[in-house]
Amino acid sequence: MASELRFPDGSCDCHVHIYGPYDRFPAQSEGRFSPTQANPVESLFAMWDSIGVSRGVIVHALAAGEDNEVTLDALRRYPERLRAVAILKRDVSDRRLDEMTDAGFKGVRINLLRQDGKPVSSGGMNLDDLKALAPRLAERKWHAQLWIETGDLDALAPELEKLPLDFVIDHMGRTMVDKGIDYPGFQKFCERLKTGRYWVKLSGADRNTRAGAPYADTAVFMTALAQANPDRLVWGTDWPHVGHTPESFPKEADLIDLFSKCAPDEAARRKILVDNPVRLYGF
Template sequence: MTEKLEKFPDGSCDCHVHIYGPFDRFPVDYSGKFAPKQEFPVDMLFDVWKTIGISRGVIVHAGNAGSDNEVTLEALKRFPDKLRAVAILNQDVTDKRLDELTDAGFKGVRINLLYQDGKPVLSGGGMNLDDLKALAPRIAERGWHAQLWIETGDLQQLAPEIEKLPLDFVIDHQGRTMADKTVNYSGYQWFCDRGLKSGRYWCKLSGADRNTRVGSPYKDTEDFMKALVAANPDRLVWGSDWPHVGHADDAVPKESVLMDLFRRCVPDQAVRRKILIDNPARLYGF
């Protein structure tokens, strides 16, 4: 007999997903580690959300998902009450286009500053710090934030520079710190002790499958999530990272496992509600 999945509570938000296709309308880039192996359109996303109890969410436009955010923009126009988004932009984007994206529900830009094991995860891919500096005044006027794909140690070093920008920052995947560094890693301690308490940063409880060194059910990442929750639960949101591109077939995480990880690390029902429902509503304007 199949065990019934315990769903998240009504109103829960998945704050980190990607969509791809249909390919005949939204061609993708098949190069690199994060190329999709099949179509993952928005309707398939909704099927997944229905099974796990998600009511709304945030599409992070993926570099491989096609140019100019079109697949994501169409999804937001179809489902304005259920979706918000994070864009990838060029510095020369027009004010007219920025206004169109803002009106549709785009709330931020994703900046690639990620190094892992001393190497860039995506060499030359996506938006960089120079792009952010150039765009910061215009996106700040529209109430956007910067979503940073960055490791906490690198963030600590960069903080004095980026905090001069008129933006708040959302940190991807629990600071993308690999689990073998341990929760006592200086960059992680800085982010918990200072970053999350400064009023400038949010963090996504996501990416355990990216940060683990031992695999599912990602027990080596538990202390990291618990530390973030202890530091400031008012500045956290949850994300599945569906459809988990970039993994080998035998390492693609199951949503049920990621949900169980969240419940283990966040046992308090009131705190869960903050992270799943209340905080996303504030951050993304639902």
């Protein structure tokens, strides 16, 4: 069933992944977040066409292959429709960084995600990698996209904020709903959104839920973020939803309807879907 929301022209899906074709871009094993099939950029565009989105941001996935090549290839073929976030090694050359910047990479994704004190996924870039790269990233106006839970963000914020970067927080701060809307880490993050150093992706309801689709238990969190600072919000589907079982696999219509209910003001929705991505990703 299709969503009732009609996206404004220029709407942007700010969190997707692509994989393959595997004969050109072999996938890597990444445990529970490994893709079950190839999902190349053409499949992404078909999904966007079906919901009315015209452009978006590829977050290069560890399982998508080494050296960001599948994402770089997509950016070069579709420069008007795509921007991207990379996974880097700290010894990446300046020449390679300049090449990626010219192609449309705008940030790096840092894996700091823990739940109940345990890492959710191994691999990727860590905080030491970010510290080593931060001066060179800042020169190129890149940001740090943090895969982190809001309580851990609160603990690390004093250290992070010494870096010359802005921060984009994945999946609503990855706060599981049973922690409650008054969870101190989440409340402090809502305050940080007002400082201008942070952005957040209104995505990942299917990751943070305990009740499952249509993710109504996450609505209070998304609504709180939408009210905290609509000038620092972007939205994403997290397509193709790696890591889900067939039983839990999200429907785009459910994710879109949830967003529509949590951001009912049309002017605010336009900021989140169109204007903010232009500022953050340079469309």
